[in-house]
Amino acid sequence: MLPQDTPRLQDMKRCVETLQESICAALEERDGGRFGSELWQRAGGGGGRTRVLQGGALIDKGGVNVSTVWGEMDTAAAAGAGMAPGPFAACGLSLVIHPVSPRVPSVHMNVRCFVAESGRDWWYGGGADLSPTFPYPEDFVHFHAVLKGACEGAAPGSYAVHKKRCDEYFTLPHRNEMRGIGGVFFDHQREDPGSFCLVQALAEAFLATYLPIVDRRRGEIWTPEDKEFQLVRRGRYVEFNLLYDRGTRFGLATGGRAESILMSLPREAAFPYDWKPRRGSRAEEMIPLYQPRPWA
Amino acid sequence: MLPQDTPRLQDMKRCVETLQESICAALEERDGGRFGSELWQRAGGGGGRTRVLQGGALIDKGGVNVSTVWGEMDTAAAAGAGMAPGPFAACGLSLVIHPVSPRVPSVHMNVRCFVAESGRDWWYGGGADLSPTFPYPEDFVHFHAVLKGACEGAAPGSYAVHKKRCDEYFTLPHRNEMRGIGGVFFDHQREDPGSFCLVQALAEAFLATYLPIVDRRRGEIWTPEDKEFQLVRRGRYVEFNLLYDRGTRFGLATGGRAESILMSLPREAAFPYDWKPRRGSRAEEMIPLYQPRPWA
Numbered sequence: 335m336l337p338q339d340t341p342r343l344q345d346m347k348r349c350v351e352t353l354q355e356s357i358c359a360a361l362e363e364r365d366g367g368r369f370g371s372e373l374w375q376r377a378g379g380g381g382g383r384t385r386v387l388q389g390g391a392l393i394d395k396g397g398v399n400v401s402t403v404w405g406e407m408d409t410a411a412a413a414g415a416g417m418a419p420g421p422f423a424a425c426g427l428s429l430v431i432h433p434v435s436p437r438v439p440s441v442h443m444n445v446r447c448f449v450a451e452s453g454r455d456w457w458y459g460g461g462a463d464l465s466p467t468f469p470y471p472e473d474f475v476h477f478h479a480v481l482k483g484a485c486e487g488a489a490p491g492s493y494a495v496h497k498k499r500c501d502e503y504f505t506l507p508h509r510n511e512m513r514g515i516g517g518v519f520f521d522h523q524r525e526d527p528g529s530f531c532l533v534q535a536l537a538e539a540f541l542a543t544y545l546p547i548v549d550r551r552r553g554e555i556w557t558p559e560d561k562e563f564q565l566v567r568r569g570r571y572v573e574f575n576l577l578y579d580r581g582t583r584f585g586l587a588t589g590g591r592a593e594s595i596l597m598s599l600p601r602e603a604a605f606p607y608d609w610k611p612r613r614g615s616r617a618e619e620m621i622p623l624y625q626p627r628p629w630a
Numbered sequence: 631m632l633p634q635d636t637p638r639l640q641d642m643k644r645c646v647e648t649l650q651e652s653i654c655a656a657l658e659e660r661d662g663g664r665f666g667s668e669l670w671q672r673a674g675g676g677g678g679r680t681r682v683l684q685g686g687a688l689i690d691k692g693g694v695n696v697s698t699v700w701g702e703m704d705t706a707a708a709a710g711a712g713m714a715p716g717p718f719a720a721c722g723l724s725l726v727i728h729p730v731s732p733r734v735p736s737v738h739m740n741v742r743c744f745v746a747e748s749g750r751d752w753w754y755g756g757g758a759d760l761s762p763t764f765p766y767p768e769d770f771v772h773f774h775a776v777l778k779g780a781c782e783g784a785a786p787g788s789y790a791v792h793k794k795r796c797d798e799y800f801t802l803p804h805r806n807e808m809r810g811i812g813g814v815f816f817d818h819q820r821e822d823p824g825s826f827c828l829v830q831a832l833a834e835a836f837l838a839t840y841l842p843i844v845d846r847r848r849g850e851i852w853t854p855e856d857k858e859f860q861l862v863r864r865g866r867y868v869e870f871n872l873l874y875d876r877g878t879r880f881g882l883a884t885g886g887r888a889e890s891i892l893m894s895l896p897r898e899a900a901f902p903y904d905w906k907p908r909r910g911s912r913a914e915e916m917i918p919l920y921q922p923r924p925w926a
Contacts, residue, residue, distance in 0.1 A: 372904075386903045386904070388902065388903050395901075395902070395903060397903070507882075508882040508888040508891075509888055565898075569895070572868060572872070572899075572901070573872060573892075576868070576869060576872035576873050577872050577873075577879070577882065583873070586803075586804040586873065592804040592805055593903060593904045595804075596869075596901065597903055599865070599901035600901060601900060601901060601902050601903075602861075602898070602899075602900050602901075603868075603898075603899055603900075603901065604897060604898050604899075605691075605868070605892065605895035605896060605897060605898075605899065606684065606691070606897050607682045607684050607691060607693065607889060607893055607897075608668075608682070608889045
C-alpha cells in the first residue's frame with residue numbers, strides 16, 4: 335500500500351480538511367470577510383488547499399492551509415524529516431493569523447503526519463503558539479490553560495514536555511528571546527493511537543484557545559505606539575520564520591508552493607535599527623514576557 | 631604573527647575604515663542627515679563600527695559598517711568560511727542603502743578579507759548589487775558599466791565572471807527571480823596583489839556606481855503604487871537575506887552583533903499573499919528585469 339493510501343494518512347486528511355472549513359467559517363463570522371480558496375497541485379505528487387483572508391476588519395493577513403503530498407524522499411529531504419529515504423506521504427494543517435489590532439495577538443497552529451515505507455514508519459507533530467504585542471497576562475494564561483487541557487486529555491503529563499519544547503523551538507537565539515509567549519510544540523510522536531488523538535485534540539482546541547481573546551480585545555482602541563511595536567514584533571516573526579523555522583525552510587527547499595508556505599509572514603513588518611521601547615511604555619512591559627515562564 | 635597583525639589584514643583595515651568615512655560623508659551631504667556611530671566589541675576578539683542613518687530625507691535606512699574580528703574558528707565555522715579550523719582574522723566593509731523614494735534603488739556593497747594560519751592562508755571577497763523597483767534601464771546600464779570598469783581595471787576579464795556569479799548568488803530560488811538586477815560577486819580570491827586591488831577598486835567605485843542614479847532620480851514624484859511595489863520588493867529583499875545570504879546566516883550563527891548584521895534589512899517591508907502587479911503598470915514592466923541579462 336502506498337503511504338498516501340494508508341488509513342492513517344486518510345484519517346488525518348479527513349480531520350484537517352474538516353477543521354479547515356470549520357476554523358475558516360468561525361473566523362469569517364468574526365471578521366465579516368471571506369477566506370479565498372486556492373487548490374494547488376504538487377509536481378511530485380499531491381497538493382493542497384490554501385485559504386487566505388487579507389485586509390479584513392479583524393484579520394490583516396491570515397491563512398488556514400491544508401496539504402497532502404507524496405512522492406519519493408531523497409536523502410537530504412529524508413534527513414530533514416527524520417525519516418528513511420524512499421516513498422513517503424505527508425498531510426497537515428497550518429494556520430497563522432495576523433490581526434489588524436495590536437491588542438489582538440498573532441497566533442499559529444500546525445498539525446502534521448508523516449508516513450513512509452508503506453505505512454510501517456510514521457510520526458505525528460504539531461504546535462501552537464501565541465505572539466502578542468500587548469501585555470495581557472490573563473490572555474496568555476487562558477491560551478496555555480486551554481492547550482494544557484487539550485494535551486492532558488489526550489496524553490496525561492504531556493503539556494509540560496510540549497510546553498518546554500515550544501519555549502526552546504520558537505526562539506530567536508540571536509536576540510535571546512522567544513517570538514511570542516509560547517504554547518506547545520512536539521514532533522516525531524509515534525504512539526498508537528495516542529499521537530493522532532493528541533494532534534486532533536490540539537487542532538480542535540484552536541478556536542477555544544483563540545476566539546475568547548479575540549472577543550475580549552478586538553473592540554479596544556489602540557494607539558500609534560501600539561502599532562509601531564506590533565510592526566517591530568512582526569519583523570521578529572519574519573526573522574524567526576525565515577532564519578529558523580524548519581517547516582518553512584524544508585518546504586521551500588523541497589519545492590513547495592512558495593505563496594502557501596510564506597502565507598505565515600505578516601502583510602507588513604518593520605525592521606528599524608536598534609529599536610528600543612519607550613521607558614514606561616506597555617511595550618517595555620511586554621518584552622520580559624518573551625522569555626519562558628509558567629503560564630498554566 | 632597572529633592573523634590580525636599581518637600586513638594583509640592591517641592594509642584591509644585601513645582601506646575599509648577610510649572608505650567608511652568618505653562614503654558616509656558623501657551620503658550625508660546628499661541626505662542632510664547624519665550617520666550614527668556605534669563602536670562594538672566582540673567577545674571572542676575584535677569588533678567594529680556600525681554607522682546607520684535612519685529616517686532621512688533621502689535614506690529611509692542605510693548602514694555602512696566595518697568590522698575586524700579574530701579568534702579561533704571551530705570546525706563548523708571554518709567549513710562555512712572555506713578555511714581550516716584554527717586562528718583567524720576577518721576584516722570587511724558592508725553597506726546597504728534603502729532610500730525613501732521608490733524611484734531610487736536600494737544598493738548593497740561588501741568587501742571582506744579572511745586570514746588564517748598566521749597569514750599563510752587568506753582570501754578576499756566582495757560584491758555589489760542594485761535592487762531597483764522602477765524600470766530605468768539606463769540606470770542599470772550605468773551601475774554595471776562602472777562596476778565593469780572597476781573590475782577590468784583591477785583584473786582584466788574578471789567582470790563577466792563576477793557578474794555571472796552575482797546573478798547566481800543574489801537569487802530567490804523559491805521564486806525563480808533575482809532580488810534586483812545584479813552586479814558583481816566574488817569570493818575566495820587568492821591572487822597577490824590582484825585580489826586586494828580588486829576589492830579596493832570595487833569599494834572605491836561605490837560612490838560612482840550609485841550617486842549619479844541618486845542625483846538623477848531623487849527629485850522625481852512617486853505614486854502610492856510605486857511605494858507599494860517598493861515595499862513588496864523589500865519583502866523579497868528580507869526573504870533573500872534571511873533565507874539565503876551566507877554573510878547574514880554565518881554572522882548570526884557565530885554570535886555576531888545582531889543589530890549590525892540586520893542593518894541590511896529595510897525599515898519597512900510587505901509580504902502580501904500572492905501579490906501580482908497591475909496590468910500595464912511600471913511594476914509589471916520591472917519584473918522581467920529581475921532575471922539575468924547583459925547590462926554592460
